[in-house]
Amino acid sequence: MSRRAFAFDATAQTAASAVKALWWGAAGAAARSLAKTGRTAPPMATPTAEPAPEGLVLRAWLEAFEKDARDVARGLYPAMDDRTTDPLAALRRTLDLVADAREVEARRARGGAQEAREEAADPGPYPAYYRQNFHFQTGGWLTDESARRYEAQVEALFAGAAGAMRRRALALLAEAWRERDHRGLAIADLACGSGGFLSDLTRAFPRARFLGVDLSEPYLSEARRRTPAAAYVQAAVERLPFADASLDAATCVYLFHELPPKVRPAAAREIARVLKPGGFLAFADSIQPADEPRLGRLLQVFPAYFHEPYYADYAVQDLAALFAAASLVARARDTAFLTKALLFEKA
16 A cells, blocks of 8 residues: 655754745845835736735745645655755845846836747747746746746745645645555646646655646756656647546646636646546645635735736636536645645546
8 A cells, every 4th residue: 555654853844844934935025125026006906805814814824834744744745845955056046036026027017928929939839828928927938047937936926835835736635545556656747837846746656657747848847857757748738648548647736827718628628538537636726715705805916916817717717617517526625825726536
C-alpha cells in the first residue's frame, strides 16, 4: 500500500513557513513601494463590497499555513520547503522582482495588457486569449524572464502563502488515494506553469508517472529544470494530445479564471475525456465571492489591478455544474485564504 508516515517536525515546519512568509511579504511590500502601486486606481477598480472585518485577512492567511502543517502531520504529504536552497539565487530573484515592479506598474497605468500579443509577431501555438499580459507582467506567459520570475511574483503577491494555498488540491487527492498503491499511476499537471505545484506532486507520489502540460514553452523549460523526472508536453488544456481514459488523475491550478467563458466547457470536457473512469481531477483556483462574502472587496479589485479579463465571469461560474456537465462529479472541497480546491471524480 502507499500509505506512509512522513517525518514531521512541527516546530521546523512553522519556522520555515514564517521565514518564507516574512521574506516574500517584505519583497512584495518593497516592490509595491518602489513602483508606487495603487497610487492611481486603474479603470473599473472602484469596489462596491464592504471592507473585510478587522483581522479577517490575517486569520485567513494564517489558516493556509495551519492547514498545510496539519496535513503534513497527518501524513498526507511530506513537508514542502518552498524556499530556494541557494540564498544568492533567492536574493537575485527578489531583486529582479522588485526592479521589474516599475515596469509592471507603468504597464498597468497605460493599460498595456495587450503588449504581449503585439510583441509576438508569430502567434505560433498560442490562441489570442493567451497572448496578453495577465497580471500586467512583463512578457506575459511568453518569455524566459517571465517564467523565471513567476514563482517569486505569486509568492510576493500572497505574502508567501502561494505554495500552502495550492496544496489544498494536493491534500484532497492525497486523501482520496490514501490507501491506494501509487506505482504506475499516470498524473498530468495541466497548465503546470513553471512547475511549482508539479514539484510538490512528485514528492507526494514518488512512485507515480508525471506529465507537465502547458502552452508556454519558456514555462515548460523552467519546469523541466525544476522537476526533471516528469515528462512535458506543450498543449492547451482544451486540446489535450492524450488518448481517451489514459490518466488516473489530473491536477489544474489557477487556470480556469484565466480562460474565456466559452473555453471553460471545452477544457472540462477534455479533462474528463482523458481521465479513466474513477479518475480524479484535483482543481484549485481563486475563491469566489459566495465562498467568503467578507473578502468580496479583495476579489472585486483583483481583476482591475492584475488584468484578469475573464475573472468577473469566473467569479459567478457554477463550477460544480460546469464539471458535472462533463461527467465529473464533485467529491470534496477545501479553502485556504484566497484559494479553493475541489476534487472531482469521473463518473
